[in-house]
Amino acid sequence: MRRRTLLVLALAALGGCAAPQPWVAPYERETLADPMMLFSRNAFMDKHRQHVFDVREGSRGAGDGDGGGCGCN
Amino acid sequence: MAATEARTGKTRYAGLLGQLAVALCCTCVAAVAATLPEELAEVMYHSYDGGGVQVTGPALRVRKGFGTDFSASASYYVDSISSASIDVVTSASPYTETRKELAASVDWLQGDSLMTLGYVGSDESDYQSDTVSVAVAQTFFGGMSTLSLGYARGDDTVSRVDTDFEDSISRNSYQLGWSQVVTPKILASLDYEAILETGFLNNPYRSARILGAQVPERYPRARNSHAVALRGIGMVRDNNAVELGYRWYRDTWQVQSHTLETAYVRRLRPGLTAEVSYRYYTQDPASFYADDFDAVFEFMARDKELSTFQSHTLGARVTWDLGRSLGPLQRNEISLGYDFIRFDYDDFTDIRNGELYGFDSHVFQVWFGGRW
Numbered sequence: 001m002r003r004r005t006l007l008v009l010a011l012a013a014l015g016g017c018a019a020p021q022p023w024v025a026p027y028e029r030e031t032l033a034d035p036m037m038l039f040s041r042n043a044f045m046d047k048h049r050q051h052v053f054d055v056r057e058g059s060r061g062a063g064d065g066d067g068g069g070c071g072c073n
Numbered sequence: 074m075a076a077t078e079a080r081t082g083k084t085r086y087a088g089l090l091g092q093l094a095v096a097l098c099c100t101c102v103a104a105v106a107a108t109l110p111e112e113l114a115e116v117m118y119h120s121y122d123g124g125g126v127q128v129t130g131p132a133l134r135v136r137k138g139f140g141t142d143f144s145a146s147a148s149y150y151v152d153s154i155s156s157a158s159i160d161v162v163t164s165a166s167p168y169t170e171t172r173k174e175l176a177a178s179v180d181w182l183q184g185d186s187l188m189t190l191g192y193v194g195s196d197e198s199d200y201q202s203d204t205v206s207v208a209v210a211q212t213f214f215g216g217m218s219t220l221s222l223g224y225a226r227g228d229d230t231v232s233r234v235d236t237d238f239e240d241s242i243s244r245n246s247y248q249l250g251w252s253q254v255v256t257p258k259i260l261a262s263l264d265y266e267a268i269l270e271t272g273f274l275n276n277p278y279r280s281a282r283i284l285g286a287q288v289p290e291r292y293p294r295a296r297n298s299h300a301v302a303l304r305g306i307g308m309v310r311d312n313n314a315v316e317l318g319y320r321w322y323r324d325t326w327q328v329q330s331h332t333l334e335t336a337y338v339r340r341l342r343p344g345l346t347a348e349v350s351y352r353y354y355t356q357d358p359a360s361f362y363a364d365d366f367d368a369v370f371e372f373m374a375r376d377k378e379l380s381t382f383q384s385h386t387l388g389a390r391v392t393w394d395l396g397r398s399l400g401p402l403q404r405n406e407i408s409l410g411y412d413f414i415r416f417d418y419d420d421f422t423d424i425r426n427g428e429l430y431g432f433d434s435h436v437f438q439v440w441f442g443g444r445w
């Protein structure tokens with residue numbers, strides 16, 4: 001009985017390790033492919049815009065900005 | 074020409090070059106599938122005006138694919154700066170200068186992996202910076218998830234134009250990102266970045282104050298920072314998208330900040346898109362910041378970017394698809410962008426009138442891009 005319980009637990013654990021299946025099928029991703037759904041809809045402009053903030057704030061990092069404009073005050 | 078002006082942001086700017094290098098590698102990654110960035114020629118004119126500072130200049134970038142697996146880009150950026158900021162007018166005389174930046178990157182697509190090598194170099198009269206970077210992005214779960222890893226190394230040289238002072242900065246940036254398809258209409262991303270800097274991290278021109286008397290600033294020679302950002306974007310209705318984002322930041326100088334951002338994007342008609350945005354930023358000061366010290370301390374700063382302050386930003390952008398080709402360029406687009414930014418400082422005094430400092434800024438962008 002104890003061995004059977006262990007077997008059931010082991011199978012359950014292995015089942016938990018199974019790779020998750022994509023829950024959004026490729027044919028459902030039309031909206032996601034819309035340019036409006038990009039986090040940066042114009043990377044070049046966003047880079048400059050973010051830089052304007054970065055050089056005037058004490059923080060940096062984990063953003064999608066990457067320079068542009070001088071930091072000189 | 075700029076011998077005695079107080080300048081800020083140079084060190085901070087160089088740190089951004091590292092982010093530029095990493096971002097060159099990581100921002101092109103789509104959550105849906107690993108693809109090479111599209112071939113694109115871009116030109117932009119940018120303008121900043123606020124707090125007595127004007128920065129204008131052109132920017133160019135060209136990206137071209139080679140075969141099905143490789144893509145390369147090169148960009149050139151110019152800042153023409155005219156500064157009469159509060160730092161400058163309270164300690165020296167206004168100045169002008171020019172900064173030039175060159176960047177290049179190569180992307181290599183292999184299956185669901187995108188690998189990128191990048192370089193950014195910046196040169197101005199008293200600051201040189203070179204940054205190299207490497208990054209890899211891998212998609213999983215049938216294109217549902219993308220993991221990105223990035224590393225950048227920067228080496229800068231800091232100097233003064235009026236003396237033979239010279240020092241250096243070394244910078245290591247580590248970036249980890251995860252983007253996720255949540256539903257058929259929602260994307261999310263979680264990003265972390267650590268930046269480790271050592272060297273001369275303050276401004277060689279700027280002064281702190283002790284009982285009203287100006288003395289050179291003194292900063293620690295090391296700074297480690299951590300930033301975590303969570304973003305989401307969703308198509309709330311056909312042709313209407315909403316984006317939300319939050320970033321938390323903390324470093325070993327005890328600077329802590331919170332950033333909230335939101336944007337609403339609407340396709341007004343085919344080929345014409347408009348968006349409005351709002352950004353709120355609030356920050357706690359560095360442990361060694363003071364408006365006016367009452368004694369001499371080991372470290373002393375009076376950089377308003379290390380003080381306690383808040384900013385509010387209202388932005389708008391319009392993008393037109395011109396719908397016709399121009400020479401070798403097809404699918405040409407024009408974008409116009411504007412941001413109004415209000416800064417309010419809680420513990421930085423305008424010593425000209427004794428009142429707390431604050432100012433408005435205006436940012437304009439005109440962009441043109443064409444696909445091959």
